[in-house]
Amino acid sequence: MESGPCSRPAEPRHCVSGRAGAGLAFPAFPLSAAGAEPGSRIGTVAAVLPAGGCGERMGVRTPKQFCRVLERPLISYTLQAMERVCWIKDIVVTVTGENMEAMRSIIQRYGHKRISLAEAGATRHRSIFNGLKALAEDQPGCELTRPEVVIIHDAVRPFVEEDILLRVVLAAKEHGAAGAIRPLVSTVVSPSADGHLDHSLDRAKHRASEMPQAFHFDVIYEAYQKCSDFDLEFGTECLQLALKYCHRKAKLVEGTPDLWKVTYKQDLCAAEAMIKEKISQEICVVVNTKDEESVGHLLEEVLRNELNCIKVTSTVLDRTSGDIENFIDQCYSFICVNVVSSESRETRKLLSILEESSLPLLYPVVVVLDEQKLQESLVQSAAIIAALVKERNSALVGQLLVA
Amino acid sequence: MESGPCSRPAEPRHCVSGRAGAGLAFPAFPLSAAGAEPGSRIGTVAAVLPAGGCGERMGVRTPKQFCRVLERPLISYTLQAMERVCWIKDIVVTVTGENMEAMRSIIQRYGHKRISLAEAGATRHRSIFNGLKALAEDQPGCELTRPEVVIIHDAVRPFVEEDILLRVVLAAKEHGAAGAIRPLVSTVVSPSADGHLDHSLDRAKHRASEMPQAFHFDVIYEAYQKCSDFDLEFGTECLQLALKYCHRKAKLVEGTPDLWKVTYKQDLCAAEAMIKEKISQEICVVVNTKDEESVGHLLEEVLRNELNCIKVTSTVLDRTSGDIENFIDQCYSFICVNVVSSESRETRKLLSILEESSLPLLYPVVVVLDEQKLQESLVQSAAIIAALVKERNSALVGQLLVA
Missing domain, CATH: 3.90.550.10 (Spore Coat Polysaccharide Biosynthesis Protein SpsA; Chain A)
Structure with a gap:
């Protein structure tokens, strides 16, 4: 008490x-109409x-x-x-x-x-x-x-x-x-004492x-x-x-x-x-290459449509963990693409940062993909990724999904 | 026109x-209260x-x-x-x-x-x-x-x-x-012509x-x-x-x-x-053995709790297709367990009946499982199965999920 x-x-x-x-x-979507500096x-x-x-x-x-x-x-x-x-x-x-x-x-x-x-x-x-x-x-x-x-x-x-x-x-x-x-x-009605319609209110008024x-x-x-x-x-x-x-x-x-x-x-x-829809509209695609032509960047575009995204960011994974902490602060949906599939060290690092983070994430969805497979079936992969991001079902954590 | x-x-x-x-x-849940033979x-x-x-x-x-x-x-x-x-x-x-x-x-x-x-x-x-x-x-x-x-x-x-x-x-x-x-x-209010509160109505009345x-x-x-x-x-x-x-x-x-x-x-x-919740509350576990002790029957009990099921039926798969058509008529969620994993013929038969069926099924969810694996991780498997039954997401069709 x-x-x-x-x-x-x-x-x-x-x-x-x-x-x-x-x-x-x-x-934090941009503030509409009512003004920029309301404080004053x-x-x-x-x-x-x-x-x-x-x-x-x-x-x-x-x-x-x-x-x-x-x-x-x-x-x-x-x-x-x-x-x-x-x-x-x-x-x-x-x-x-x-x-x-x-x-x-x-x-x-x-x-x-x-x-x-x-x-x-x-x-x-x-x-x-x-x-x-x-x-x-x-x-x-x-x-x-x-x-x-x-x-x-x-x-x-x-x-x-x-x-x-x-x-x-x-x-x-x-x-x-x-x-x-x-x-x-609905129309509003006024019942009489014996449970019959006494009168109904004009909805327009x-x-x-x-x-x-x-x-x-x-x-x-x-x-x-x-x-x-x-x-x-x-x-x-x-x-x-x-x-x-x-x-x-x-x-x-x-x-x-x-x-x-x-x-x-x-x-x-x-x-x-x-809430699922709102938090799925901002995604962050994490890739481990700076190559603009990589499949990770192609994925961004497909996902933007699948999820009706408002904001898609992408981050290269070889940055310092400080940077990672900076961006996990702003987004709830991560798609992590390994361009060289044997090098999963960086991905594991991201995963452990997310796990150890005190941030109250709602099912951070991290999908680790083989670039080759992704390229072969980009649209189907994107549909699976979008489903995982949208549903955020914890029962599927750790599952290996193959498009 | x-x-x-x-x-x-x-x-x-x-x-x-x-x-x-x-x-x-x-x-079709049982009719409550109002009576048995209303027609007359x-x-x-x-x-x-x-x-x-x-x-x-x-x-x-x-x-x-x-x-x-x-x-x-x-x-x-x-x-x-x-x-x-x-x-x-x-x-x-x-x-x-x-x-x-x-x-x-x-x-x-x-x-x-x-x-x-x-x-x-x-x-x-x-x-x-x-x-x-x-x-x-x-x-x-x-x-x-x-x-x-x-x-x-x-x-x-x-x-x-x-x-x-x-x-x-x-x-x-x-x-x-x-x-x-x-x-x-909500309380109902009556606005004045200039958009101010004229009076609010007594919610109780x-x-x-x-x-x-x-x-x-x-x-x-x-x-x-x-x-x-x-x-x-x-x-x-x-x-x-x-x-x-x-x-x-x-x-x-x-x-x-x-x-x-x-x-x-x-x-x-x-x-x-x-709707998802309603149609997930009736499931049918399809097994290919009559053995009452089989894992398929254990699964029933776990799923009953996971999905808050009202009705769980189980069917042995080696029946005639007539029977299969009879039960697919009454349920939207099938969990199919192969007790002898090499014998998937019956499962395929069920799948093709479902596919060819003119019935307007909403994502018939069929999960084919390896009995051995299922027994090892029954609870986790049940969580995955329940998630699939509940979400009914078409993007996950054909995915192999491993508990």
Whole structure:
């Protein structure tokens, strides 16, 4: 159990400055639309992620935020998505006492930065309130800075992009409160007491309220301080609290489909598939020759199509291990080609660096190939390599595959 | 383009009588709760599946119902789920003129039964109306029987179970109209004209209206006949039409999470994962010995755990090909163990039967193993076999895997 309302297990105030940091599963794609240097426009920003839910809708015992996706807890992907946004200064995660230790080891294992922990309350609103208290500077034992704007996001929405975070924060700065919305997928109906249709809502006039949301810190903190026990117990919508207690009509910001919340088992399957796809789109082909005409370079092109790659890099293997450590930091998929097949020493060196590395790699896929065979059946080989990179199935580790 | 409002590309009135038919991807799990012989209680039932949507929300050019999941169009899974329900007499699918031929070949390729096609309209409601007209017997050129109850279901909800179909139909029989509902995942908000929060809805008092829905045929047909052009153009909710035009307050029936609609790209990923899981839960271990102590039988037990299998059967391979055809009809995952490794003739025979089979198998996974090796590393082998069965990746076909 926590002694105070907040604690800092990780190094504070370390900014990943937009590039892929250690343990980053998602490649850092270029920031779209919203602007290049947001820091100056938005002031200090912090985030609160309630992660105290018990996940009863998933139908499993593990709370959904701790369910493993490619052997890594879901919440770790969400933290990564948040911490790669340089201008978010502090990230407060609220977890239940019984999950506090587990959360600490997740932070350590995956090298998360700028994370503070606070104890979750019995309901979503109480958890968020605890997270806000940790940022409010008026609580004893807290080292965090009271931010100008606070983002509230779900631990189970791992695909949030910097673009929507920035748009929501800028809207909150202007209007006091803002939240992402999406079109309704199903019609919403209002049942009567005896379980019959009373009326159905006009889909065109309603939206699903999603996350992230953002608020002037003072607005949302005041709302929670004034909030009735009934609202703290049964409410779920922060925008509603800002409206009810501080008369702020939140600006609604259209979000993208990838904001969806991992709620049911099928969502976990979808999250895994989406993560696999994302991390397969950056590959690194490791060759042991500088010859530009070598089959390793031909392979790059074929793989680029097979995997729908955004970024293909290639590295020559006879560099120092320092260099190797530099590039394994930025990519999760390695294809290693031995041009002279008897010289596998360099490949073994790479393998052992990867094995010994403290980086939380998700199945580093290393395929060692005979150049001759590869040249003979390049397309079929590429299909096998692409399958291995995409599926990342640990059961196939160590298997010799012949195209 | 269609000449008349409906046509019959497939054999009519052939009932699969509850067992897995040819081309059935989902194992026919036992029917839960709702009853053993529903036919007598519900009268004649037909179904209408609007499949004229263009799938713009998916962000791909192919309408989502025709998107391929494990190389098979999504709609084919939904048709399969419907046609395995013996007491649904006719299934009318409405498709656009340009997709009519594609739909016909899907029906032929996957051996769908009891399907009729009608031309889709420009909107969802117009498409459903066309489907109902095809069943109404008052249109020229139609051979279908006017049913007592009609189910309306989406082509992009492939996981519908007999249990919910029956519950909705029985409720419709009693109340004139009924539909499946689910709890809301997100809070629903009402935006003001300038894009601010006007108010948010109480989540506890609202539900998402899902599919399937069912109606007295006369009720819903009358509702569509009375329906205004505005409603036909902009409405989406059939329950609302029954309420507005026929004053029937639909009975709302709690559905299960697997009723979700494939709407976005992540849903397609989820559908694939769920289908993979379902078809991996029934495996057939093929051995070429009757020896109960053989490693093939040990393998069964290990795989049962690895794959979380519901049904494991084993077959001795020296039977007649008639028998083989009988069991390949009921399962999608074969593990073939050669007890005497030199005698691979029987295995080859099985392979060629599978290859020549007209059955639309989804990557029949056949693993040929050396008994000696299997015995030495049973657990690791089982992990590899389970991975192959689960992933069903065609790129690994023909690969020799060594545990």
